[in-house]
Amino acid sequence: MTSGCVLFVNNVPPIDKYCVYLHLDKKIHVMKESFVIQSDMVNMPEVEERLFHFCRQCNVGNYCSAISVATMQAVENAIVHGNQGDASKRVAVTLGLCRGGIYAEVADEGCGFDYEKFGSLPANDEVQGEGIFIMKQLADRITFSEGGRQVRLEFEVAGIDPTDALQRIAVLQNSRAMVLA
Secondary structure (H helix, E strand, O other), rough: OOOOOEEHHHHHOOOOOEEEEEEEEEEEEEEEEEEEHHHHHHHHHHHHHHHHHHHHHHHOOOHHHHHHHHHHHHHHHHHHHHHOOOOOEEEEEEEEEEEEEEEEEEEEOOOOHHHHHHOOOOOOOOOOOOHHHHHHHOOOOOEEHHHHHHEEOOOOOOOHHHHHHHHHHHHHHHHHHHHHH
């Protein structure tokens, strides 16, 4: 076992703020980190720090930007739209390994939403839906559950197609240009 990893005992993780957990599940080693933040934008740097730490632990540094942008967008959506900026509510984030890559799950305590209405490129005068569009472009799979209160983003980091990588870079550049305009 490497330093920074802890073996679950009876499937109960120890309480440690910055630990990436090693969980033995049917003899498959799965790294996973779960944490909860108050629903406040001031907590975004902590989420980003933990996300980058997890990516470094998983040795996917080159692909971390796409994972980070999409996941941070999901957390921001949970805070702003899901929990309506209510700092008394919480946002749960889980980062883990899945077959062929990494996943991020983000859950809020809001009322949910009709996620099927969003995800296409918003019109120039519309801002609503841009975050889901970016998440869909950067993640290989996106799944909503709990009536829209939870989103799971999956990123295939083993053997990503170069064409997909170039398209994702273009999406990031275009989204930055839209923000700066």
